[in-house]
């Protein structure tokens with residue numbers, strides 16, 4: 389640990405990519421019971437997309453499961469279906485499709501629909517993923533609202549769901565799940 393920290397600091401202490409320090413930080417957070425956010429799928433241009441498939445996190449997910457600490461997979465695109473499967477299979481996994489909304493724009497209803505395929509509704513969280521200009525907060529929220537209205541409204545129109553069920557799931561994904569997972573309490 390000390391040796392790894394020395395190496396990192398000698399290199400300028402900028403981007404933290406030392407595996408020893410990363411493992412230490414991840415487990416220090418889990419031991420403190422803090423929800424852990426992990427970027428997966430698309431994001432920074434220098435990432436290796438092949439290695440950002442959340443299925444590769446299975447070992448960590450299984451080792452962290454007894455702690456009960458929530459692991460939140462962020463972004464996920466194009467692996468949002470894999471993330472949904474993990475959220476289905478493991479009680480400690482949650483995910484969102486933020487950022488993917490910005491990139492898919494008018495086509496984002498398909499992304500939202502796919503994220504709802506196998507994941508329990510209590511495991512999916514809304515995210516605007518506004519990493520830059522403030523307008524991205526608005527765009528992320530607006531795209532998500534339109535996509536959820538199209539997808540859940542479609543279920544209602546087809547007679548699969550009641551309007552009350554659609555409203556309940558929209559409230560869960562839009563706010564309630566995040567309040568529960570992050571311990572934010574009632575609004």
Ligand SMILES: [Zn+2]
Nearest residue numbers: 462487517519
């Ligand atoms: Zn992000």
